[in-house]
Amino acid sequence: MRIPFMAGNWKMFKTKAEAKAFAEEFKGLYEGTDVETAICAPFTTLEVLVEEFGGTKIGVGAQNVHFADEGAYTGEISVGMLEEIGVDFCIVGHSERRQYFGETDETVNLKLKKLLTSSIRPIMCAGESLEQRDAGKLFDVVKGQLINGLEGISRDDMIKIVVAYEPIWAIGTGRTATPEQAGEMCAFIRNTLIEMYDEDVADQVIIQYGGSVKPANATEIMNMEEIDGALVGGASLKAKDFMEIIDF
Numbered sequence: 001m002r003i004p005f006m007a008g009n010w011k012m013f014k015t016k017a018e019a020k021a022f023a024e025e026f027k028g029l030y031e032g033t034d035v036e037t038a039i040c041a042p043f044t045t046l047e048v049l050v051e052e053f054g055g056t057k058i059g060v061g062a063q064n065v066h067f068a069d070e071g072a073y074t075g076e077i078s079v080g081m082l083e084e085i086g087v088d089f090c091i092v093g094h095s096e097r098r099q100y101f102g103e104t105d106e107t108v109n110l111k112l113k114k115l116l117t118s119s120i121r122p123i124m125c126a127g128e129s130l131e132q133r134d135a136g137k138l139f140d141v142v143k144g145q146l147i148n149g150l151e152g153i154s155r156d157d158m159i160k161i162v163v164a165y166e167p168i169w170a171i172g173t174g175r176t177a178t179p180e181q182a183g184e185m186c187a188f189i190r191n192t193l194i195e196m197y198d199e200d201v202a203d204q205v206i207i208q209y210g211g212s213v214k215p216a217n218a219t220e221i222m223n224m225e226e227i228d229g230a231l232v233g234g235a236s237l238k239a240k241d242f243m244e245i246i247d248f
């Protein structure tokens with residue numbers, strides 16, 4: 001039985017003070033909810049969120065990490081640094097990182113492997129561009145991201161990874177994939193995991209949809225059989241909106 005999991009992705013939004021104000025409001029709204037949740041926030045707000053959400057079931061996630069233990073990598077943050085402040089999740093391979101910061105399937109793979117040596121669960125993003133969808137390459141693209149990104153990852157580790165299907169054309173555009181389009185790709189991802197691993201593993205992996213998820217469309221997306229949760233950008237910035245999505 002997979003428990004629904006809704007993660008917020010704040011991207012480069014919110015100062016420490018803003019994160020604290022969100023957390024104070026959100027904690028109260030979330031209390032008593034069964035759906036699992038986490039907020040993936042800027043590095044500078046992680047410690048505040050870990051403190052604020054202490055004693056609750058609300059998780060805290062980073063949005064990126066480096067794959068080396070330490071070293072001369074100006075501007076980067078290590079898995080150990082995230083672990084030290086008590087982070088539970090880390091997004092890997094978001095399309096914005098692939099597009100603007102040179103993230104590749106190879107670095108995604110290295111980051112996943114490093115995270116899996118820690119207690120931090122990766123949220124691995126995959127998804128096609130509009131051009132790739134229009135050219136009918138959507139399934140090949142996503143399958144390639146999975147095969148290359150997950151190369152060498154064991155069954156036991158695969159179960160810890162959350163996979164987020166995020167079609168690039170639906171991110172921040174207000175243009176959500178239809179529930180059928182989202183459901184079709186999430187089912188394809190689960191089938192690919194059956195091919196790569198087995199049914200038992202694929203059954204346990206949480207697969208999220210992400211891309212313009214809002215209170216108004218959360219129910220129809222969550223009604224799709226193979227969608228176990230959502231990765232929510234813009235609509236996770238307001239505690240009430242995000243809570244409405246969690247309460248789908």
Ligand code: PGA
Pocket residue numbers: 009166170171172173174210211212213231232233234235
């Ligand atoms: P959006 O972003 O919900 O603002 O479309 C989703 C994401 O990029 O994770």
